[in-house]
Amino acid sequence: MSSPRDAIRLNHVSKAFAGRWAVRDLSFSVPRGSIFGLLGPNGAGKTTTLRMVMDILAPDEGSIEILGEPAGPSLRDRIGYMPEERGLYPRMVLEEQLLFMAEIKGANRAEAVRRLPSWLDRMGLGERRRSKVNELSKGMQQKAQFIATVLHDPDVLILDEPMSGLDPVGTDVMRGALLEMSREGKTLILSSHQMETVERLCDGIALIHRGEKLLDGAVSEVKRRYGKNTLVLAYEGDGAFIAGLDGVAKVTDFGRHVEVRMADGADPQTLLREAAARLRVSRFEIVEPSLHEIFVEQVTAHGGSAAA
Amino acid sequence: MSRLWPVVRREYLERVRSKAFVIGTILGPALMAAFTVLPGLVMAKQRGKPLRIAVLDASGSLRGPVEAALGDRKTGGDHRFVVEDAGTGPVDEIRTRLRQRVLDGSLDGYLYLPPDALQASVAEYHGKNVSNVMDLGLLDKAVEDALIGRRLAVQGLPADKLKDVMRRLDLRRMRVSASGEREDRGGSFFLSMILMMILYTTVAMWGAALMNGVIEEKANRVVEVVVSSVSPTRLFAGKLLGVGAAGLTQFLVWAGFMAGLALFGGAAFLGGQIPEVSPLVLVLFVVYFLLGYFLYGALYAAVGAAVNSQQEAQSLVFPVMLPLIAGVMLFPAVLNSPDSVLSTTLSLIPFWTPILMFLRVSALTPPTWQIVLSIVLTLATILVLNWAAARVYRVGILMYGKRPTFPEILRWVRTP
Numbered sequence: 001m002s003s004p005r006d007a008i009r010l011n012h013v014s015k016a017f018a019g020r021w022a023v024r025d026l027s028f029s030v031p032r033g034s035i036f037g038l039l040g041p042n043g044a045g046k047t048t049t050l051r052m053v054m055d056i057l058a059p060d061e062g063s064i065e066i067l068g069e070p071a072g073p074s075l076r077d078r079i080g081y082m083p084e085e086r087g088l089y090p091r092m093v094l095e096e097q098l099l100f101m102a103e104i105k106g107a108n109r110a111e112a113v114r115r116l117p118s119w120l121d122r123m124g125l126g127e128r129r130r131s132k133v134n135e136l137s138k139g140m141q142q143k144a145q146f147i148a149t150v151l152h153d154p155d156v157l158i159l160d161e162p163m164s165g166l167d168p169v170g171t172d173v174m175r176g177a178l179l180e181m182s183r184e185g186k187t188l189i190l191s192s193h194q195m196e197t198v199e200r201l202c203d204g205i206a207l208i209h210r211g212e213k214l215l216d217g218a219v220s221e222v223k224r225r226y227g228k229n230t231l232v233l234a235y236e237g238d239g240a241f242i243a244g245l246d247g248v249a250k251v252t253d254f255g256r257h258v259e260v261r262m263a264d265g266a267d268p269q270t271l272l273r274e275a276a277a278r279l280r281v282s283r284f285e286i287v288e289p290s291l292h293e294i295f296v297e298q299v300t301a302h303g304g305s306a307a308a
Numbered sequence: 309m310s311r312l313w314p315v316v317r318r319e320y321l322e323r324v325r326s327k328a329f330v331i332g333t334i335l336g337p338a339l340m341a342a343f344t345v346l347p348g349l350v351m352a353k354q355r356g357k358p359l360r361i362a363v364l365d366a367s368g369s370l371r372g373p374v375e376a377a378l379g380d381r382k383t384g385g386d387h388r389f390v391v392e393d394a395g396t397g398p399v400d401e402i403r404t405r406l407r408q409r410v411l412d413g414s415l416d417g418y419l420y421l422p423p424d425a426l427q428a429s430v431a432e433y434h435g436k437n438v439s440n441v442m443d444l445g446l447l448d449k450a451v452e453d454a455l456i457g458r459r460l461a462v463q464g465l466p467a468d469k470l471k472d473v474m475r476r477l478d479l480r481r482m483r484v485s486a487s488g489e490r491e492d493r494g495g496s497f498f499l500s501m502i503l504m505m506i507l508y509t510t511v512a513m514w515g516a517a518l519m520n521g522v523i524e525e526k527a528n529r530v531v532e533v534v535v536s537s538v539s540p541t542r543l544f545a546g547k548l549l550g551v552g553a554a555g556l557t558q559f560l561v562w563a564g565f566m567a568g569l570a571l572f573g574g575a576a577f578l579g580g581q582i583p584e585v586s587p588l589v590l591v592l593f594v595v596y597f598l599l600g601y602f603l604y605g606a607l608y609a610a611v612g613a614a615v616n617s618q619q620e621a622q623s624l625v626f627p628v629m630l631p632l633i634a635g636v637m638l639f640p641a642v643l644n645s646p647d648s649v650l651s652t653t654l655s656l657i658p659f660w661t662p663i664l665m666f667l668r669v670s671a672l673t674p675p676t677w678q679i680v681l682s683i684v685l686t687l688a689t690i691l692v693l694n695w696a697a698a699r700v701y702r703v704g705i706l707m708y709g710k711r712p713t714f715p716e717i718l719r720w721v722r723t724p
Binding site: 056083086092101106 | 534
């Protein structure tokens with residue numbers, strides 16, 4: 001079954017806590033060198049899944065393969081893990097902390113010492129290297145946690161909500177770092193609520209809800225599967241009537257524009273004619289649906305509140 | 309083993325670099341020395357000023373001898389009492405006058421000898437301060453000597469023979485040990501007690517330090533990152549060893565300090581006599597600290613893993629400390645008869661060995677086989693407890709939410 005192309009492979013993995021399924025019959029695979037997004041509303045089982053990949057938790061059923069081997073202690077050193085709840089020793093000096101984290105991953109200390117300065121500079125922490133962690137801002141701690149994840153030069157990165165708590169500049173820095181890791185041939189799997197981030201970053205996704213997979217695949221393919229029945233409309237005037245038109249399945253208001261999802265078989269051109277007659281249309285475009293749209297639709301369709 | 313080392317080193321350095329450690333280690337012995345030496349120095353200083361005393365004699369025949377006896381008393385070459393004239397007149401009148409003088413401070417106190425003082429052997433001391441134990445002891449002796457001398461004179465003993473008859477016994481306590489005999493003026497009792505209290509305090513302190521480290525790691529979620537790199541069992545071992553090494557460092561500094569004191573000693577220490585601290589006692593002091601730390605440390609670490617916060621730990625930590633506290637409370641029984649069957653038995657129970665066996669070692673040297681047996685038994689207990697604690701730790705560190713009950717914790721031990 002194991003394909004050398006795939007860095008991570010989950011085969012029908014299930015995990016229950018106190019009789020409740022946290023993850024149920026979950027399968028997906030992540031090709032080497034790609035960035036994979038694990039999406040889902042709160043409590044969907046994302047963190048549990050990542051913990052199983054990390055071998056912190058053992059699956060009740062199914063199997064997990066990483067780099068062609070079954071998940072286990074022998075792989076720990078080749079994986080970098082950034083948990084959702086940040087974990088750094090608050091009273092420890094940043095530099096020593098990061099070296100410690102690399103060392104317990106089996107990194108050579110001298111090697112880690114050599115690599116550390118460029119990472120600190122890149123994350124804008126160069127001047128804070130002697131600071132204690134509890135003296136750093138939340139965003140800085142986040143970046144420090146990321147350095148702790150990559151300093152031992154792992155082949156696989158597992159990142160639970162890597163962007164949360166970062167300002168726009170920090171987000172760009174982080175995105176740049178993630179893309180570079182991917183270019184270097186490392187495999188990244190990340191969980192996120194931020195659809196825009198995922199959309200711009202990930203090659204493939206899996207959407208899970210209540211522990212079960214709703215869909216997965218390459219981002220482009222997932223979007224294509226949803227077809228060309230989404231259109232973006234920008235206009236002046238009161239567009240409230242659009243939702244009531246024939247053939248309109250759903251309208252999502254983004255403020256400056258609306259995203260309209262047409263019912264199957266409906267012709268977007270009828271909508272354009274109607275809108276042009278009653279509004280000043282400044283933009284009309286047939287697009288692929290955004291991941292946000294797919295996410296909300298899928299989750300609501302499966303009876304959950306989509307608190308993305 | 310390579311993964312163990314960074315954990316041990318981190319734990320060790322974090323502890324040793326902390327202010328609390330530096331203060332405790334360096335200032336600890338200084339404070340200890342201050343507490344033992346200072347009271348002696350202060351008392352010696354106070355002794356410089358003799359007490360002004362008047363003698364009010366209602367019996368009519370004792371004033372002379374009592375005043376003479378008081379005047380004779382010396383400590384460190386100085387007269388201890390200055391006898392002031394009580395004046396003359398009716399007893400009640402003199403008493404009122406003396407009380408006034410005590411109140412206005414021109415007199416420290418007066419001695420009242422009732423009419424039947426000689427027969428009943430009674431007297432009263434009236435003073436503003438009646439808690440100056442040493443001086444009143446001296447006064448007691450002086451008056452007693454005067455009364456006995458008076459009675460002997462009544463029986464017909466010539467005054468010049470009095471001194472020979474009244475010679476006091478000087479019981480010198482000689483402590484026998486392998487390195488020879490040495491006089492002991494009560495110092496070794498205090499030393500045993502002080503060393504035992506240090507053992508108790510440090511075992512509890514370093515155990516709590518270990519526990520708080522576990523709680524902190526869990527509360528900050530660091531543990532999740534760390535166990536994605538090191539197995540929980542190894543992390544547990546690393547923490548136990550690292551914190552233990554810091555404790556050992558502190559102990560070696562202290563043991564060195566005591567050895568230095570024994571070699572070069574301060575003259576003021578316990579009345580100019582430093583009790584002997586043999587090398588064996590020093591070595592076993594360190595050994596029993598380590599045994600105590602690893603035994604109780606396992607329990608403290610398990611408690612730390614089971615709870616979410618230090619507040620939650622309070623209620624679970626008490627049962628852990630109970631045997632330790634009980635051991636300290638048993639110390640008078642053991643120190644009184646270190647060789648009794650009871651003392652031997654108690655000191656061989658692993659939970660009490662670090663405290664009580666050490667107490668016996670410091671009070672007298674128990675047979676070697678008992679020392680060896682106590683160490684072997686404690687080591688075996690340490691192995692079992694740490695095995696169980698590591699299992700509790702493994703489950704507990706990733707458990708958040710409600711504090712587990714005791715049966716639940718036991719179940720964690722049994723899960724493979």
